[in-house]
Amino acid sequence: MSVKRAAVAFQGTAEQKALLDAVIKKHRDEPGALMPVLQEAQGIYGYLPLEVQKEVSLGLELPLEEVYGVVTFYSQFSLFPKGRHRISVCMGTACYVKGAGPIFEKLKQTLGIEDGGCTDDGEFSLEACRCIGACGLAPVLTVGEDVYGRLTVDEVEGIIKKYKS
Amino acid sequence: MYRSHVLICGGTGCTSSGSERIINTLEKELKEAGLAEEIKVIRTGCFGLCALGPIMVVYPEGAFYSMVTPEDIPEIVSEHFVKGRIVTRLLYQETVAEDGAITSLDDTNFYKKQLRIALHNCGVINPENINEYIAYDGYQALGKVLTEMKPADVIKVLLDAGLRGRGGGGFPTGKKWEFAAAQPAGQKYVVCNADEGDPGAFMDRSILEGDPHVVIEAMAIAGYAIGADTGVVYVRAEYPIAVKRLQIAIDQAREAGLLGKDIFGTGFNFDIHIRLGAGAFVCGEETALLTSIEGHRGEPRPRPPYPAVAGLFGKPTIINNVETFANIPPIIRKGVEWYRQIGTERSKGTKVFALGGKISNTGLVEVPMGTTLREIVEEIGGGIPGGGTFKAAQTGGPSGGCIPASLMDTPIDYDSLMAIGSMMGSGGLIVMDQTTCMVDIAKFFLEFTVDESCGKCVPCRIGTKRLYEMLDKVTQGKATMEDLDKMEALCYHIKESALCGLGQTAPNPVLSTLRYFRDEYVAHIEEKRCPAGVCKALLSYHILEDKCIGCTICARNCPVGCISGTVKQPHKIDNTACIKCGACEEKCRFGAIVKR
Numbered sequence: 001m002s003v004k005r006a007a008v009a010f011q012g013t014a015e016q017k018a019l020l021d022a023v024i025k026k027h028r029d030e031p032g033a034l035m036p037v038l039q040e041a042q043g044i045y046g047y048l049p050l051e052v053q054k055e056v057s058l059g060l061e062l063p064l065e066e067v068y069g070v071v072t073f074y075s076q077f078s079l080f081p082k083g084r085h086r087i088s089v090c091m092g093t094a095c096y097v098k099g100a101g102p103i104f105e106k107l108k109q110t111l112g113i114e115d116g117g118c119t120d121d122g123e124f125s126l127e128a129c130r131c132i133g134a135c136g137l138a139p140v141l142t143v144g145e146d147v148y149g150r151l152t153v154d155e156v157e158g159i160i161k162k163y164k165s
Numbered sequence: 166m167y168r169s170h171v172l173i174c175g176g177t178g179c180t181s182s183g184s185e186r187i188i189n190t191l192e193k194e195l196k197e198a199g200l201a202e203e204i205k206v207i208r209t210g211c212f213g214l215c216a217l218g219p220i221m222v223v224y225p226e227g228a229f230y231s232m233v234t235p236e237d238i239p240e241i242v243s244e245h246f247v248k249g250r251i252v253t254r255l256l257y258q259e260t261v262a263e264d265g266a267i268t269s270l271d272d273t274n275f276y277k278k279q280l281r282i283a284l285h286n287c288g289v290i291n292p293e294n295i296n297e298y299i300a301y302d303g304y305q306a307l308g309k310v311l312t313e314m315k316p317a318d319v320i321k322v323l324l325d326a327g328l329r330g331r332g333g334g335g336f337p338t339g340k341k342w343e344f345a346a347a348q349p350a351g352q353k354y355v356v357c358n359a360d361e362g363d364p365g366a367f368m369d370r371s372i373l374e375g376d377p378h379v380v381i382e383a384m385a386i387a388g389y390a391i392g393a394d395t396g397v398v399y400v401r402a403e404y405p406i407a408v409k410r411l412q413i414a415i416d417q418a419r420e421a422g423l424l425g426k427d428i429f430g431t432g433f434n435f436d437i438h439i440r441l442g443a444g445a446f447v448c449g450e451e452t453a454l455l456t457s458i459e460g461h462r463g464e465p466r467p468r469p470p471y472p473a474v475a476g477l478f479g480k481p482t483i484i485n486n487v488e489t490f491a492n493i494p495p496i497i498r499k500g501v502e503w504y505r506q507i508g509t510e511r512s513k514g515t516k517v518f519a520l521g522g523k524i525s526n527t528g529l530v531e532v533p534m535g536t537t538l539r540e541i542v543e544e545i546g547g548g549i550p551g552g553g554t555f556k557a558a559q560t561g562g563p564s565g566g567c568i569p570a571s572l573m574d575t576p577i578d579y580d581s582l583m584a585i586g587s588m589m590g591s592g593g594l595i596v597m598d599q600t601t602c603m604v605d606i607a608k609f610f611l612e613f614t615v616d617e618s619c620g621k622c623v624p625c626r627i628g629t630k631r632l633y634e635m636l637d638k639v640t641q642g643k644a645t646m647e648d649l650d651k652m653e654a655l656c657y658h659i660k661e662s663a664l665c666g667l668g669q670t671a672p673n674p675v676l677s678t679l680r681y682f683r684d685e686y687v688a689h690i691e692e693k694r695c696p697a698g699v700c701k702a703l704l705s706y707h708i709l710e711d712k713c714i715g716c717t718i719c720a721r722n723c724p725v726g727c728i729s730g731t732v733k734q735p736h737k738i739d740n741t742a743c744i745k746c747g748a749c750e751e752k753c754r755f756g757a758i759v760k761r
Contacts, residue, residue, distance in 0.1 A: 031478060032440075032460035039402070039441060066461075073462040073619070074443035076402055092364030093559065093595045094521030096609055102747070130444065132403055133367035135521035136178040136215025136528050147181035153751060 010051045019044045020052070024059035033060060034070055038077060047078045075130070083118045083125030085163045087111075088142045092131025095139040099153075103139055104128055106156045124160070167205040169246065174220045174288060176211035176374050177367070177406055178528070183235070184208075184219035190235040194242045204246055210375015212288035214275055215528040217257060222270075222288075229270055231257040274544055280507065281531045282515050283331075283368075283491035287375030292410050295417040298378040304423055306497035307382050310389055311431045316346060319390040319497070326496045326504045327513035332358055332449070332486030333564065333590045334666070335512070335579035338493075341483050344473035345391040348481035353393035355384050356477060356484040358454055359400035359407070362446040363562030364613070366593035368517040369487035371529055373400065373407035376491070377414035381424065381437060383490035386497065388435040391483055396437040399454055402444065412439060446563075446617035450665045451484045453619065464621045465665035486591070488517055508534035512578035522559075522595035525550045535576040538568060542596055553598035557681070561590030563610045563617075564670030566677025567603060586677040588670070602699035603682040604689055608636040610674040618667065625668030628659040632675060639686060640700040642693040649686060653679060701745050704760045710735040712757035719749035719758060 023040045027033040037056055042048050048071050057064040071077045089095075089104045108114060111124050118125040134140045137149025141159075148159055173179075173188050188208060195201050212220050217231035221241075228251050230241070237255055244250045253261065259273040270276055281287075290297035298304070310319055324339030345353060357380060361369040373380065384396040400408055415437055418424040426434050440458050447453045448463040455477050457463035476482025492514055496504050508514050512534040518541065521527050525547035532541060538558055542548065549555055557567040560577075566587035568575070575581050579589050597606065611633040620626045635652045638644040656672035656679075663669045679686060688694050695703040708719070708728075715733040720726075727743050730736030738749070738758075750758040 032458055034460035035440070035443060035457065039443065069462050070460070074445050076442075076444035093562070093593065093609070094365045094527070096364075097522040097595055097597055097601055097606075130362065130403065130446070131364035131367070132177070133361075133370050134178050134181045134215075135365055135367060135519060136218060137181055138521060138527070140181070149181055 010049045012045065012051065016044050017055070020055055021059070024056065028060055034062060034067065035074075038067075038071060042077060047081045049079065080116075080118070081122070083123055085124050085143050087124055087126045087160075088129040088132075089127075090130075090132050090134070090138070090140045090142075091128045092133075092135060092138075094135035095131075098138040100139040102153050103141065103151055103156060106153050107141075107160075110157055110160060123165075124163070167203060169204045170224045171204060171206045172209045172222045172224070172288065173206065174210070174212050174218060175208035175406070176215075176287075176371055177404070178211065178215035179218035179220055180406065182218045182232075186235050187219055187221070187233055187238065190238045191242070194238050195246070198242055198247060200242070200246055207291045208293070209290065210287040210292050211284075211371040211529055213279075213284065213371075213529040213531075214257075214526060216526050226251060227260075227267055227269065228252075229257045229260045229267075230255045274547065275526050275528075275530075278536065278540060278545055279531050280515050280533050282495050282507075283372060283379075283488050283517055284529065284531045285376070285495065286379065287371055287529075290376065292375050292377055293413050295378060295414065295421055295423075298376070302498060303378055303494075304382055306494035307385050307423065308429055309497060310386050311429045311433055316390045316392065319386060320346060322497060322501055323493070325501045327508075327511075328489065328492055328496065328504075329512060329579060330486060331488035331492070331516065331589075331591070333561070333588065335589060338485060338489055341473060341485070342387065342390050344471065345393075345481045345483045348474060350392055352395075352478075352480045353391055354477045354480055354482040355387045355391070355393045355396040356454070356458070356482055357384055357396065357398040357490060358449065358451065358484050358486045359398055359404075360442045360449045360454060361401060361404075361487070361591060362449045362617075363564075363591045363593045365521045365559075365595050366519045366562060366591040368519055368529055368592055370401075370404050370407050372487050372491050373404070373411050377407075377411045378418065379491045379494055380411070380487055381414055381418050383485075383493040384437055385424065385428065385435045386493055387483060387485070387490075389433055391481070393481075393483075394434045394436070396435065397440055397458060397477070398437060399440050399442060399448070399458055402441040408439065408441065415439070445619070446613070447619045447665070447667050450667055453665065454484065455482065462619070464619045465667075467664060488592070509576060509578045511580055516577070516589065516592055518592045518594040520546050520594050520596070523549050523553055523598040523601075524596040534578040537574050537576050539573040541577070541594065542573070546596065549596065549598050553600070555596065556599055556601060557597045557603065559587075559595040559597065559606070559674075560593065561588040561670075561673070562593050563613050564588060564666065564673055565590045565593075566673045567597070567606070567681060568677075569681040571681075586673065586680055588673070600697055600699070602640075602695055602697035603678040603685045604636065604639050604695075605697075605699045607674045607678045608633065608640055611636055611671070614667065614671040618671075622662075622664035622668060624659045624662040625664065625671065628655060628663070629668070629671050631655060632659070632672065636675065639689045640695070641702045642689060642700075644690050646687075646690055649679070649690070698760055704745060705740045706738050706743060706745065706747075706749060706758055706760050708736050708738055709757045709759060712755050714755060714757075716754070718752050718754070722748045722752045724748060 053067045057067045140149045221230040262268050320342045328338045329335040445463045448457045453463040453465040472482045515531050517531045559567050614629045615633050618625045713735040720728040727739040
């Protein structure tokens with residue numbers, strides 16, 4: 001099995017490291033601290049490359065394999081950096097029944113990337129996500145914090161255009 | 166005193182359709198009109214009618230404005246608040262009588278048959294203000310329990326009331342508490358399962374967003390009943406609004422002395438912490454959830470020992486779902502007799518359903534157990550939009566099944582759903598019409614389970630994958646009738662041998678569609694045809710000669726150049742070269758391209 005590594009080299013700053021150390025210190029004596037630490041670490045770095053996992057492993061005195069195991073188990077954690085605009089298409093049942101599939105296909109086609117991929121310029125990343133609970137507005141997609149509901153395939157290109165700088 | 170109260174839904178559905186901007190615009194406009202001291206704007210939880218969001222209700226008139234936009238706000242302020250004239254064009258049509266008078270929301274088809282117990286305060290109170298909860302009898306049940314009842318009395322009330330777990334399994338809640346209470350005194354835990362993972366179910370989120378204190382109160386009652394001083398709410402990270410409101414509620418409860426040390430001066434201590442999930446469906450399974458809180462991969466553990474004996478960090482633990490907790494304070498306050506009148510013989514009380522899919526009134530409804538599917542879909546849900554015909558309703562998410570039209574009059578409760586091959590699950594109810602392919606939907610759920618299987622046991626890890634591949638073969642038109650039998654056999658193997666609920670119920674979508682929609686499977690296999698027109702491999706695109714005007718737009722957009730014809734003459738698709746991308750159908754402005 002090949003080692004999963006991001007194409008972009010890890011560029012952590014000293015400030016980020018100081019924040020991470022503080023997070024580890026805050027949680028280290030709690031039982032079950034690993035998940036909250038990883039969640040906050042991802043908040044600091046945007047993703048969880050091996051370099052960050054090693055710091056967490058040392059800080060919490062847990063084997064790296066256990067840290068890696070948890071990171072790869074939960075879909076919220078990412079080993080790769082995300083795009084500046086994160087596009088998530090809800091693939092809950094309500095959205096699926098109302099045509100989320102064709103919308104996702106259209107996005108893949110328009111951006112030229114696959115599920116979980118990121119455009120070369122680092123602008124957009126795309127993923128199919130689990131139900132976000134806005135079933136009344138199905139089908140739904142989110143770009144960062146913005147939610148777009150009651151979508152049709154035709155609207156996809158317009159939405160992407162809005163985020164192109 | 167305010168002369169008017171404006172309730173605006175701040176649930177996820179309405180927030181997504183822009184209710185924040187409406188609140189901001191309204192507050193600004195009111196200030197400019199000098200009405201800020203006369204009219205109070207309150208951000209509430211979910212009203213349930215998400216399809217019509219963003220929703221705004223103005224009291225005392227009870228005017229129910231739907232699909233409000235920020236552009237409508239100046240008109241509402243100048244007409245309604247300044248001149249006292251209701252803006253009729255924005256009212257939900259069902260609340261307007263023939264003579265133009267406003268009728269009560271409770272008389273509309275959507276609300277008429279509902280009975281709101283768990284959702285009692287949702288859309289009524291401001292969830293970020295503990296005083297509003299207290300004004301609606303909040304924390305009375307906790308006070309009664311701590312000052313008038315022994316722990317065993319509390320458990321007896323739940324047993325007598327017949328409350329069953331709303332998270333899916335329907336296990337009697339009182340029984341669970343009884344087991345945990347019977348364990349020797351020492352560290353025990355109360356866990357609230359708010360890891361609502363069933364796609365299409367959002368009642369737990371709405372309760373946390375609209376009425377977080379009810380969960381806190383119920384958890385404290387549970388703590389008293391079983392002898393625990395610590396509670397943990399495990400909530401999905403995908404629910405930021407719910408997490409925020411719950412944290413505010415916990416802080417307020419602590420400040421009011423309703424959490425923490427010596428609650429109500431009775432010497433009872435109880436506090437609650439929030440733990441965020443990280444996106445793993447299996448963590449909704451109780452033992453997996455506990456493993457996750459402990460900071461590991463969320464893999465389930467074999468039972469026994471049950472969590473009531475050895476749960477979180479090896480200590481006796483009860484785990485109940487959000488909706489279950491939301492039923493407890495009303496039961497304590499209003500009594501067993503009241504609760505037992507509601508529901509069916511073996512399933513008492515109400516159930517919240519999240520209506521979604523091909524239905525007019527998508528949203529959240531709470532009905533007494535025993536309400537029929539027909540009442541929910543046709544009366545409350547308003548039927549299927551756009552003249553579609555009802556084909557099936559899916560309940561129970563990836564663990565449930567599809568209920569066909571012929572069983573629409575089944576009164577819904579835990580046992581009746583089980584008997585027809587589905588299950589209650591957490592209450593997602595997705596309506597499907599003739600454009601949904603049942604094989605494709607079974608495949609959709611299996612894809613979900615394959616992805617979410619934690620990998621610990623073989624039947625689930627490998628079994629669901631093989632099942633998915635077989636379904637894929639059917640949708641490709643490459644399966645044989647023999648495969649159908651194999652599929653069915655594999656389903657039963659997985660059901661019997663998987664470790665946890667996720668694996669044991671994973672074949673249900675396949676089994677139920679095989680049971681009620683076998684003809685669709687057969688059509689895919691023998692006729693190489695997808696009756697719903699969904700499975701791409703079995704479709705071909707055709708141009709209707711009488712509708713095509715020869716505009717050439719389809720030919721210009723075909724990525725493989727398989728459409729030919731001359732200008733102003735009907736075009737033709739070469740189906741041997743067509744890749745079925747659908748670009749032509751999408752671009753055609755004359756509806757001349759069909760798939761069949």
